[in-house]
Amino acid sequence: MASEVITSASKPRGFLATPSYLRLWFAGGIGNAMRWLELLVAGIFTYEVTQSTVLVALVTVARSLPMLFIGTIAGVVGEALNRKRLLLTQLFVMAVSSAVLCALALSGQIRVWHIAVGGIAAGIVWAMELAVRRRMIGEVVRPDQVAPAVAFDSLTNSFARVLGPLAGGAAYQTIGLGGAYFLSAALYLAAVLAVSGLDFRQEPRKLRFGRIAIDIAEAVAVARANPAILAVVLVSIIMNMFAFSYSALIAPIGLDVYRVSPILVGALAAAEPLGAIAIGIPLSIGWIRLDGRRALLRGSLLFLMGLAAMALSPWYLLAFVLLLIGGLGTAAFSNMQTTLILTEAPPATRSRVMGIVTMCIGTGPVGVMMIGILSGQVGPPAAILIMAGLGISGLGIVWRKLIKVPAGR
Known part of the structure; x- marks a missing residue:
């Protein structure tokens, strides 16, 4: 792969001086970290309750299947509707989902099917990730900054894949399932606040x-x-x-x-x-x-x-x-x-x-x-x-x- 490596002549840090990019990056970092945190705690809880690896797999798959079935429709929606509003809606839905699961866990009423439904909701939201937030990254930075901006976003996602499960395991062990979902809901709301201040415009298109x-x-x-x-x-x-x-x-x-x-x-x-x-x-x-x-x-x-x-x-x-x-x-x-x-x-x-x-x-x-x-x-x-x-x-x-x-x- 050495032949693919080319010295970059552009200013490497210009995109980090773009406030709109930083808001999108923050929302993506929070969202990805919480995605992996929830995946871990959902798996641990399901296995502890059922002792079934099959059910653990099904709970995991529930988060991915919506991408297969509605991914193309999500692309059409992301093309037509206001992408900032869509992103705010996605983050708010995730905050509400986590808050509901937190309340169920703290009250002792949570069941595996609640976790699965929450996973499906998360899967629908994540089906919009590429068509909405990732596309917006390419729209808020200069064309010559797209590659390093995407690389930095991907780097953050890699950190999230490491830190999210670690945080999930620590949260589950110390503050329990309800505490883990409370943390998730709070951070999703922080992402909502960050995106609400985003300066973003797009050409309207009727759906x-x-x-x-x-x-x-x-x-x-x-x-x-x-x-x-x-x-x-x-x-x-x-x-x-x-x-x-x-x-x-x-x-x-x-x-x-x-x-x-x-x-x-x-x-x-x-x-x-x-x-x-x-x-x-x-x-x-x-x-x-x-x-x-x-x-x-x-x-x-x-x-x-x-x-x-x-x-x-x-x-x-x-x-x-x-x-x-x-x-x-x-x-x-x-x-x-x-x-x-x-x-x-x-x-x-x-x-x-x-x-x-x-x-x-x-x-x-x-x-x-x-x-x-x-x-x-x-x-x-x-x-x-x-x-x-x-x-x-x-x-x-x-x-x-x-x-x-x-x-x-």
Whole structure:
């Protein structure tokens, strides 16, 4: 991936002087951290009450399935309606959801189905993330600042993936489920206050429900016609189905294969986002940048190869290092996933194309079910290896299509 690294000539910190960007960044950081906090505490509570890993998986999947089913519709809505108001609505809904779950927990009335319904509400909100907040990032900074601004936002998301679960575990242990949801509700309200002061304008566009299918079809046509956008769509499916599904088997890998403590299992889960943080820092401050769809492919390939090697590792420490190195690749993937859409898609269809990418991200639960079935048949390491191999094969097909198109197109 060294050929993708180019010295940045632009001012690296200009976007941090943009108040609108900082408000969006703060809201995104809070939202992502609380997303991972809630995911952890919901899983712990569900398992403690039911002792069922199947129900834990279902509660987790409830947060992802809305992306698959309404991602494209979310893109149409984000294209037409005022995105600032949509973002405020999203954050307020999450604050109310967390407050309701907090009240139920403190009163002792909370049940697993309450957690699942809250997860579905969160999934609907997160289906709007790319089409609303992430698109707005590309609208509030200068065109030459889009890549480092997205990189800094992705870096923050990587920190959230590490800090959110840590905060969730600490909150659950010290102040209980109700306290964890109270913390979540309070921070969502802080994000609402930050976004309420956002200076944002957009061209109004009427939302016609009868044209939703046509609007989606137009976005699909844009994606098919542009090799960079098509690469984002296909690689997003591959990564979410065959790569990121490994996280569902981190616990059995750590406990049963490497026989380490729960703390070290958590460290293994944090290895990949820590790798993403390591490369995300120089990306976000502008020392280096990743250029084009080849970086998207090569970053994804690096992670899948690291994942396959981890599945073959007989030692915990080596597995940790391999996932850490793989995280360098996921940083390239996540940055290019957003940056290519913001720079390649026409403004009139940008949110709709983001909605298609959201739907691709929503294929993750399919991968989780696949790797779960495989694990039951061949064991966790072999299941991860098979899924990684399928992902690498898929990238090979995309790459062959990609290299037929001139890089400058």
